[in-house]
Amino acid sequence: MSAQTLIPTAKAMVAEGKGLLAMDESTPTCNKRFEKVGIPQTEEARRSYRELIVSTPGLGEFISGVILYDETIRQSGKDGTPFVKVITDAGIIPGIKVDTGAQEMAGHPGEKITEGLDGLRDRLTEYAQMGARFAKWRAVITIADAIPSRSCIEANAHALARYAALCQEAGLVPIVEPEVLMDGGHPLERCFEVTAEVLRTVFSQLYTQRVALEGMILKPSMVLPGKDCSKQDSLEEVADATVTCLLRAVPAAVPGIAFLSGGQPHELATARLNAMNLRFKTRMPWALTFSFSRAIQQPALEIWKGRQANAGAAQQALYHRARCNSAARLGRYRTEMENHVASLAS
Numbered sequence: 001m002s003a004q005t006l007i008p009t010a011k012a013m014v015a016e017g018k019g020l021l022a023m024d025e026s027t028p029t030c031n032k033r034f035e036k037v038g039i040p041q042t043e044e045a046r047r048s049y050r051e052l053i054v055s056t057p058g059l060g061e062f063i064s065g066v067i068l069y070d071e072t073i074r075q076s077g078k079d080g081t082p083f084v085k086v087i088t089d090a091g092i093i094p095g096i097k098v099d100t101g102a103q104e105m106a107g108h109p110g111e112k113i114t115e116g117l118d119g120l121r122d123r124l125t126e127y128a129q130m131g132a133r134f135a136k137w138r139a140v141i142t143i144a145d146a147i148p149s150r151s152c153i154e155a156n157a158h159a160l161a162r163y164a165a166l167c168q169e170a171g172l173v174p175i176v177e178p179e180v181l182m183d184g185g186h187p188l189e190r191c192f193e194v195t196a197e198v199l200r201t202v203f204s205q206l207y208t209q210r211v212a213l214e215g216m217i218l219k220p221s222m223v224l225p226g227k228d229c230s231k232q233d234s235l236e237e238v239a240d241a242t243v244t245c246l247l248r249a250v251p252a253a254v255p256g257i258a259f260l261s262g263g264q265p266h267e268l269a270t271a272r273l274n275a276m277n278l279r280f281k282t283r284m285p286w287a288l289t290f291s292f293s294r295a296i297q298q299p300a301l302e303i304w305k306g307r308q309a310n311a312g313a314a315q316q317a318l319y320h321r322a323r324c325n326s327a328a329r330l331g332r333y334r335t336e337m338e339n340h341v342a343s344l345a346s
């Protein structure tokens, strides 16, 4: 597959004013989030929730692509229309999560390695036939006293690069997601060092595996202090550290960088993305946008609670977060924009 066919898709995924919506929670993760708000953990509840998301009126104004899970890409709306068609008709590009999850890494207590390379070529062919145009693979890096180890970073970077090469062969744009977790009490500077090492290793492996950088999207975590760190840096400090780290480690040939939210409060994730675009807009060679799951979906999920009567209000909350993040992608988000949804939800 020539890189030329991947480039238009990659560019469309990070188009001006748009970002990605991750709705690819695995069944256990989705069930855990349902359980917290009292929603039954059934296949029908998951289908119904995903239908609410993909049928949100106007979502395509702000969302370029959605990342689906294996169960979801095979599902349809109540009227029998396949989700892939609902999504495509809304002007949104369907994508698919293809890793099979992060497992304990042998010999490396506290560290994980992402699995899913076996049989991946055939699975990618099937997803492409179903209408997916991009894919996602998430690697997880944990910061603690003596970790991450060099071996964990290298093993995960190698798997990400082999996945990305297979995606491009199948005509799918790979989203390469090395997530450095926010868990822990470490300061922002430690996250900066680890993120820089992880990104450099990932791009070295992508080069070794002959991945065309023009036909991929990077999905990193922001450079943040650990959740339990007593010093929580300002918006500007986070923006400066994150973009400085990316400028040092991410080649200019990559068309776009789309952040995960990682459990940050949703308004803070939006404000941080906005600060980066506001402060660095003219100095960044790539588009800088979002690929959030929780920071877009969480308010909608909490409003929906599994009840049809709440579906309209939940869709309004989802639309609102998509709109705020779209503004942040342009550096035009203002906290006053949040007042609007407070009045919608009450």
Ligand code: 13P
Pocket: 022, 138, 177, 260, 261, 262, 263, 291, 292, 293, 294, 295
């Ligand atoms: P969060 O935005 O909730 O971190 O999820 C993004 C994602 O896709 C994780 O793989």
